[in-house]
Amino acid sequence: MKQKLIQTQAKEIFTRTKLPGCDWVINQYVGCEHNCSYCYARFMARWKGYGDWGTWVEAKMNAPELVKNRLISGRVFMSSVSDAYQPIEKELKLTRRILENLDKKTNLSILTKSDLVLRDSEISIF
Template sequence: MLVKSVYCKTVLCRSRIYGVDYAINPYTGCLHGCAYCYVPSTLKRLPKNLEWGQYVFAKINAPHVLMKEVRRVGKGYVLLSSVTDPYQPIEKVYELTRRILEVLSRKDFPIVILTK
């Protein structure tokens, strides 16, 4: 298992999912490793020598980056975690999902949360 802190340049991504304008993924990877998960089939590459469910990268600056991004974009529906679980066990340590929700709620963005 690999858990690593990383920095991101952007966090709010335009989405092509019906009914959703933006997607945010506070983590890359997921430690649940669910057999029924659709995400591994959508990935172009995995970290070297790691299977899905064996790694997660926490985007530790995501809430700060998001604060800047929400000032520049129009309001729209945000899907939180289209390719990861926002409430996997490491959320207790990083609290990225919680802090992202705080930023979005202050700016009145409608939020949809996808979780296990």
């Protein structure tokens, strides 16, 4: 990984949102290796203070534990300020482990531009 990896522990992983079509967001990563020029999440760089967008990724290492035994009512959107399947996911597998631990009744949507999502297609939440 060329970008700086910042490993953190989160207190909570589900965040209420007013984004259209969803009630909660979950961001196990903040920041994105894809660094798309059109990215709407660049504002997070100013807020986080780790450097320019695309030069760092924060990984919430305990995210898979935080979703265990949580039944979330409403629509959950995964990765509003990152890509859940950006390259570092190959190594860390946070997204995969979250999907394994999430309650199977969760109404989940995932936004990604990576075909790494196919790796997890056998996980029964899909």
